[in-house]
Structure formats: structure tokens, C-alpha cells
Amino acid sequence: MRGRNPFDGKPQLTLRDVAEEAGVSEMTVSRVLRNRADVSASTRKKVFEAARKLGYVPNKIAGALASNRVNLVGVVIPSLSNMVFPDVLAGIGEILDGTELQPVVGTSKYDETHEEGVIYEMLSWRPSGLIVAGLEHSAASRAMMRASGIPVIEIMDTDGDPVAAAVGISHEAAGRETAREIVRRGYRKIGYLGASNFADHRAQKRLAGFEAGLAEAGITLADRILYDGQSGFGTGRRITETLMTRSPDLDFLYYNTDMNAAGGLLYCLDKGLDIPGRIGMAGFNAFELLDGLPMRIATMDSRRRDIGRAAAEIVAEGELSTARIALTPRFIEGDTVRAPA
Amino acid sequence: MRGRNPFDGKPQLTLRDVAEEAGVSEMTVSRVLRNRADVSASTRKKVFEAARKLGYVPNKIAGALASNRVNLVGVVIPSLSNMVFPDVLAGIGEILDGTELQPVVGTSKYDETHEEGVIYEMLSWRPSGLIVAGLEHSAASRAMMRASGIPVIEIMDTDGDPVAAAVGISHEAAGRETAREIVRRGYRKIGYLGASNFADHRAQKRLAGFEAGLAEAGITLADRILYDGQSGFGTGRRITETLMTRSPDLDFLYYNTDMNAAGGLLYCLDKGLDIPGRIGMAGFNAFELLDGLPMRIATMDSRRRDIGRAAAEIVAEGELSTARIALTPRFIEGDTVRAPA
DNA sequence: CTGAAAGCGCTAACAT
């Protein structure tokens, strides 16, 4: 008895078993199963049949140890419930599907210490690449990534100092751009609605950029509200109601994410407020999902699918890279902001 | 040169390096790093320091091969963009976080052949367990799972014949139950709105159960519409408009998922239809996200988080299991159905 | 085109 893995007991089928069944050497079986060209057609056939008959599944652990090659790509993201990240994963998948590489996903829960554990765990499998969301990591995480010897790509964000390669957008610029659009359209009493999650660095950067953009026009944020917990329509409604009650003279609401903006939109429509006349609103992310709402929310495209694709392309390239790819977030006007004066 | 893994070149740090640095044997280092109790405190300290100083990250591949133990759990789901599955993964995570086990996620894209490849790939890493969505798989997939020798749990669905263990709800019963509630509340001209995706077996089963439930009251579906593509508000609106235009006398709309029902709700509200008087509607899944809509959609809780938890518990147990766990989907009345007569 | 030998980095089992 060697471990508590339930594989114990059922002896594992090995290359040797297939080799015996097919009447060839282990080496030949190995060649066939790796689709190497230098095997005769008749031998190939024998081997495939033997493998199928026995139900042989290769042991990648042994293969990886012997070859020093692992076709896995680690992907570390904060969470799967935030719809941003499934989209990033979809982009990564689109590229990796054309290769031998397979993504392996881990979640950091917006916690650097937890993230450190996940990165350690992933690197211990010697993947062919590592894609990590964000630029803020523990010192130990950064050290591990630097020392890993594999392509490391930090994604989502370009406002900071990556360990190696980075693909993302500037959230600072996204916030600033949104502010400029809003000011240009005549809004002046502006409120911000976002998460109190201090560890959502990208939202913080958007807010900082937003305030800087307002400052260019001599405007300061009139009010702000922070919530704990998940974004969603209910949350969006609740925080909007609280904020509007407290500061009824606001003429614009800037949300950390479209999900909350959608809740706010529904709230304002319920109240019969004139949008975008009496009050305007904007979010962030450009979630397609929301397309059927009564109005299209003004937002910026976070380019998350493109980010996934670009990061995966760097990994697929197979070279250590320090590329810095800054995509441009695009402002989408929608129906919840007035036309510029 | 042994492979194209970028690790080549940078020689990998091994136990031996740490052992030399700390002045002890490899075996002692191995014991310390696995937190085994039978090492003196002073030795532990020396070893940890040496490992930290060198930046050593263990090679799990070698460890797994030697110990025949792999702390990974394969999870195969159709897609991450359907919000159902992130919730299942969250449930799995809640349980596995209390163990050494780590989930590894793969997606089948609602395609049995693709799924077969993903399962093969996962099994080749000799995980400690395999959690697979659905009961419908290729013959080869079923054979592999049966032969794997590890705990295999099929999730989401209990209407069918699992390979080993299964945790889910009866979608047939969910559809039937919904039909009964609707009939009980006096609706008679009933339309169905769902995906044309033939491979979404669970939606098919709900529809079959729904029709059976209507049949109990002598009712047949008055009309139905199928769409290609993603569910969402826009899709929900569009199919609702098409269906209502074609069959304006419908008094109830049954949707495959709450996301589409939400779009339909917004459409009907736009049109000024009296809900739930003139027309009622129901969906499926009970997405929390939608809580802030103008009305709460009638739905059934798909118990997806509980399903993830229960499946992970079986894997964590570590025993081969043929448990069949059928959870009960709960009808949630919301605001879009009339009270029973 | 096929086979034999050596060894990947680690841990189980057995010493001491």
C-alpha cells in the first residue's frame, strides 16, 4: 500500500502492458502514442488496437517527469463569480485550443496571501506558462514568478510594474476618459458608487483616474458610497437609493461595474427620473448580457476577451517575454448620457 | 536539451540543493517540506531557511510519481459563461478549501467528443477524483471513468444512469412541478421559450417534464420558440417578442433560464402587459443576480451550490462511491405568477 | 524503423 489514492488496489495500466499485448517494445508504444512519425503503419495499428482494447490512459505524470515538459498553463484570477473572468478565460481558451496547451484555473479570492499559495501550488506542477490577474502581488509571489523560468504574464492592468510580460488596459485612463466624457456632456454634480473591497486595485485605479479627470475641469466628486458584498441588480438599486436620498441633487452616477449600474438604472426608471436629462449614469465592463435592458448603459469596454487572447498568445509562443501590451478601453455611449453640448 | 519547456536552461532547483545548503539529507528536507512531525525543531528551521533562501519550489510531478498521490480533482463542465457553473465551482471550492485537494476545471462545450478529450486529459494526470456535469457521455468517456479507479461523481442531473456516484436534481421533476404550479394558478395557453441546443440535456428534460405536467391537466403547449446562441436579456426580449407576436393569446411563458425570462419580463413590462394577470412567466435557476429586477421572476432553485458541495464531499471522503444524491429543486413564486385559485 | 539502458526528482520502506 503506497498512498491513499484510490488508484491503489487497481493496478495502473502501463506502457509495458500495452507493449506486451501488441507484441512490441515499450519504446515503440510510447512512440505511437505520441504520434511520432517514425513508426510503420502496421505497428501503429497494432499498438492503437492494443491500447484501446486495454483501455490504456497514459500517465502524464511520468511522462512529464521524464520529458521535462508539461502542457499546462496556470491561470490565476480573483474569482469566477465576477463575470469579467469567465470572459478572460474564454479568450485564453480560444487561443490555447489551437495548441497542445491546457489552462488550469485557480482563484485568489482578492487575497494576496491566498494568491501566493495558489501560485506556489501551480508552479510546483512546472507549467509551461503562468497568467496572473493584476499587478499587485506579495513579495514572495513576485519572487516565485521571477524565478520560475517560465513565461509569466500579468493581465487586466497596465498601471504598475509587471514581473515580466503584461497585457491589459489602463484603468486609470479608463476612469479619466469616462470623467472627461461626462464633463463634456455637461454633468457637474457627480457621485461614485463602488465596492469597499480595498483589494480590487483596478476599481481603485479607475476611481483615481476618474477623480483626476474631473479635477481637470475643476470638479470634485460630490458624494460617494461603498458597499460590501457582491455586485448585482439588488446591490445597485440599494446603493443608488441610499446615495440619491442622501444627495438628491446629484446629476450623474458613476458605478464600479455595469451590474450595479443596471440596478441603479432600474431604480431611477422606477422613480420616473429623466435619464439622461435629469440624471446620467455610466458603468464599466460592457457586459453583453445586459443588452436587453430598457436603456443601454454608458460604459467602457474592458477588452477582457482580447486580454485573454493576447496573454495566451504570448504563452503559446513559448518564449520568455517581457512584452507590455496596453489595449485601449473604448467608451460606449449607450442611452444614459446626454449628447455633448 | 531535453524539451521546449522554458525551464530548460535554468536548471531546476532540487531537494539535493536544499539538502546541501542545509547540511542534511534529501530525505530530511523532503520530510520537513511535507510537514511531517518526526523532524527536530532545529533541523526544520535550518531546512526552511535553506529552502527560502534558494527560492525552492518542490516538483509535484516527481512527488506525485513517487507517492502515487495527486491532490487534484478534475471538474468537467460544459461552459463557464453559463452562470450556473461558476456557482457549482464555488460550492466545490467551499468544501475542497478545507482539504489538500485542488479543483482543476475543464470545459466540454456541450460536445461529447470534446468532453471525451478533456476527460482523457484529466485522467492522464491521475487525479484523486473526477466531477463531471451531466449523465450523457460518449461510450468511451463512460468506459474511461469506470476504469479510472478513482471516485467519479456525475452532477446536476439525476434523470439517468450514472457511472458511479451522482448528485443533482431531477430536471424532469423540476419541469413537471413548474407545470403543476402554473396550471394550479389558472394559466392555460402556455408557451415555451428555450435554446435549440440539442445537447443541453437538462433543458430538454425540464421541457419533457413540463409537458408531462401540463398533460396531467389535459393541456398541451400552445406554442414554442427556440433560439441559437447565448441566453441573455436581449435574447429573452427578442424571442418573447417573436412568440407573442405570433401567438398573442398566450397567457403564460415558460423559459429555459431566468436570464431569458428577465429579458421577457422587461419586454412585457415595456408593452404594458399586466403581469401576472394578463400573462404569467417562469424561468429556472434562481439567479441571485437578478434580484433587483422590477419583479421577481417565478423560478425553481437549481441547487447548484449545494450540488457542488455534495459532490466535493464525496471526493474528499476519498472512497469509491456509488451514492445517488437527489436534491429537491424548490419552486420560488416571485411576482410573475398569480396566486392559486 | 525498432530496441536497450539510463535517469527525470521525489518518496516509501527499511535501516540505524
Next chain:
DNA sequence: ATGTTAGCGCTTTCAG
């Protein structure tokens, strides 16, 4: 409490 030996299942390398 620590060390020694053997070997996990595969692939690389070298021979034919």
C-alpha cells in the same frame, strides 16, 4: 530523529 536504497512510468539517448 535521520539516512540509505530502490523505484514510480515514462522519455531521452544511443545502438542497431
